Amino acid sequence: MSKKDSKPPTQPEAKLSRRKFLGAAAATATGAATFGFPSIAKAATPVSLRFQSTWPAKDIFHEYAVDFANKVNAMSGKELKIEVLPAGAVVKAFDLLDAVSKGTLDGGHGVIAYWYGKNTAVALWGSGPAFGMDPNMVLAWHYYGGGKELLAEIYKSMNMDVVSMLYGPMPTQPFGWFKKPITSVEQMKGLKFRTVGLAVDMYKDMGAAVNPMPAGEIVPALDRGLLDAAEFNNASSDNLLGFPDVAKVCMLQSFHQASEQFEILFNKKKYDALNAEHKAIIKYAIEAASADMSWKAIDRYSKDYLDMSTKRGVKFYKTPDAILRKQLQSWDKIMAAKSAENPAFKKVLDSMRVFAARAARWQNDTSVDYKMAYNHFFGKKKA
Numbered sequence: 078m079s080k081k082d083s084k085p086p087t088q089p090e091a092k093l094s095r096r097k098f099l100g101a102a103a104a105t106a107t108g109a110a111t112f113g114f115p116s117i118a119k120a121a122t123p124v125s126l127r128f129q130s131t132w133p134a135k136d137i138f139h140e141y142a143v144d145f146a147n148k149v150n151a152m153s154g155k156e157l158k159i160e161v162l163p164a165g166a167v168v169k170a171f172d173l174l175d176a177v178s179k180g181t182l183d184g185g186h187g188v189i190a191y192w193y194g195k196n197t198a199v200a201l202w203g204s205g206p207a208f209g210m211d212p213n214m215v216l217a218w219h220y221y222g223g224g225k226e227l228l229a230e231i232y233k234s235m236n237m238d239v240v241s242m243l244y245g246p247m248p249t250q251p252f253g254w255f256k257k258p259i260t261s262v263e264q265m266k267g268l269k270f271r272t273v274g275l276a277v278d279m280y281k282d283m284g285a286a287v288n289p290m291p292a293g294e295i296v297p298a299l300d301r302g303l304l305d306a307a308e309f310n311n312a313s314s315d316n317l318l319g320f321p322d323v324a325k326v327c328m329l330q331s332f333h334q335a336s337e338q339f340e341i342l343f344n345k346k347k348y349d350a351l352n353a354e355h356k357a358i359i360k361y362a363i364e365a366a367s368a369d370m371s372w373k374a375i376d377r378y379s380k381d382y383l384d385m386s387t388k389r390g391v392k393f394y395k396t397p398d399a400i401l402r403k404q405l406q407s408w409d410k411i412m413a414a415k416s417a418e419n420p421a422f423k424k425v426l427d428s429m430r431v432f433a434a435r436a437a438r439w440q441n442d443t444s445v446d447y448k449m450a451y452n453h454f455f456g457k458k459k460a
Contacts, residue, residue, distance in 0.1 A: 124355065126159045126347065131170035131187035133293040134163035137313045137377060138339075141245060141370050142186035145341065148362040148369075157355045161186065170291035177342045178237045184343045189228075189243070190274030190334070195235055197275065197415050198422040201429065202228070202243065203337035204275035205408050208433035212246030212336040214440065215429075216367075219243050222432035227425050234421065238345045242359075244367035245339035248374060252328035252396040253308040254299075254320050259328055259396070262403045271295050271307035275411060276333035282407040283400075292318060299323040308333070311374070312381040321389040330396045332404040339370075 128146065132138040139161070146159035164170040173185040174192050190203040201207075202224070207215050218224050225243075232239055252259070253272075259265065266284035273289045280287050285306075290298065296319040298304040306324070308331075309315055315327070341363060348356070385391040416423035 123155060124157045124351065126157075126183035126343075127162070127167075128159055128184040128186060129162045129164065129167050129173060129176070129182050130185065131164050131173050131191060131291065133318070135317050136292060137317065137373075138186075138292070138310070139163050141339065141366070141373075144369060144373075145186070145244075145362060145366040148365055149358055152358045152362060153355065157351075157358060159184070164291060164293060170293070174237060174239065174342065177344050178239050180238075180344050180346065182344070183347045184341065186339065186341055188273075188337060189241070189340045190276075190337065193274045193277070195237075196231055196421060197419055198231055198425045199228070200274035201422070201425045202340075204334055205279070205336075205411070206332040206405060207336040208430055209437040209441070210336055210429075210433045211440070212248070212338055213371075214433070214436050215336045216243060216246055216338055217436060218429055218432040222436075223428045224425070227421075227428060231421050231425075240343040240345050240348045242341045242343075242363050243338050244341065244363045245370040246367070247334075247337045247339075248311065248378065250310050250331060250334045250337070251308055251315075252331035252333070252400070253306050254315070254324040255306045255326045255328065256324060258326055258392075258394050259400065261397070262400055269303065269305045271298065271304050271309075272333065274334070275415075276308075278411045278415075279333050279404055279407045282410060283403060296320060296323055310334075310337075312378045312385065313374075316381040316385055316389070321385050321391050325391055327385075327391055327393050328396045329393055330401065332401060332408065 128142070130139045130142040132142065142161045146161045149157060149159050167182055168176040170187070171191055173182070173187050174195070176182045177185050188203055190200045193200040193204075202215065202219070210218065215224075219228070220243075228241055228243075232241060253270065262283055265280070268285045270280050270285040270287050271290055272280050272287060277287045277289055288298075288304065292309055292314070295304070295307050295309055299307055299320075300323045307320075309318065309320070315321075320327070343359075351359075382393075386393055412426060416426060
């Protein structure tokens with residue numbers, strides 16, 4: 078064989094061009110996916126849900142509702158979008174539950190005490206002293222002590238086609254805004270007063286003429302003399318809604334709504350139609366929003382509390398212990414009367430009592446007196 082004949086057969090080019098390499102890689106990847114490699118599924122059509130809150134657009138409560146929606150929207154990668162409208166955009170604040178149940182709205186943000194007129198038992202999640210539990214403990218009872226299941230039973234008995242999720246423990250609410258300081262229970266007699274939920278019964282027992290109304294209507298009613306006094310919720314909401322413009326006295330500390338939280342509602346058909354990933358996003362967004370709301374509340378409420386006391390002429394007073402004890406005595410009567418009228422009320426109350434007897438004892442025994450530390454660092458020092 079000659080040297081020419083002994084040369085190896087011609088080989089393909091040792092190097093591929095970049096374009097040919099990328100093309101081949103893409104083809105290989107496509108083929109691999111065809112033969113069983115996992116792929117990331119995307120929703121064919123983004124899901125949009127229209128919510129309404131029970132709060133005016135300027136209120137921090139509406140901000141909390143938007144905060145929750147923003148968390149869902151960010152985590153879903155635009156596959157799930159919640160739009161939140163303020164109170165009155167579609168329905169009145171107190172009509173939210175019916176609107177969500179009927180599908181007029183896909184969901185909403187409010188407080189469960191607003192549905193007190195449909196079943197008094199629901200107000201137990203927000204009204205009254207909760208057997209000494211703070212708002213976070215009430216949420217603990219709700220999710221781990223049977224409250225969630227009881228609430229679902231009540232909504233079903235009311236023919237409400239909704240899914241309810243509670244979150245956002247609220248700090249203790251003021252006793253109310255007045256024209257002058259309240260030093261005795263007798264001063265409540267005949268006062269035209271605004272509150273909601275079972276607090277209606279508590280203030281009535283103390284002699285007030287109670288008129289429940291949504292947040293946006295309170296200050297105008299005080300300004301026109303339709304109300305003599307009122308309570309809403311917190312320093313930031315009260316400041317933004319204009320309470321300091323119509324009253325200069327705010328009484329702090331009360332048992333009427335010492336352990337309230339927010340409620341996020343979904344139309345049940347809309348919620349059930351969501352895929353598992355979207356339901357998980359909603360669940361964890363609610364939990365994250367609950368913590369975030371707690372932290373934001375401390376920051377904002379403390380700032381507005383100081384603003385009203387230093388710049389807007391508001392005088393804050395501690396509610397006298399005699400009035401607080403009267404509230405607890407009124408609550409004893411409310412519990413007995415409502416339990417006799419409504420089996421669901423008694424069922425919720427009994428469940429809450431059992432949980433509180435254990436949990437509140439633990440908290441009271443283990444929590445240090447934070448006020449002692451505050452007074453040590455910020456109180457007036459003796460000479």
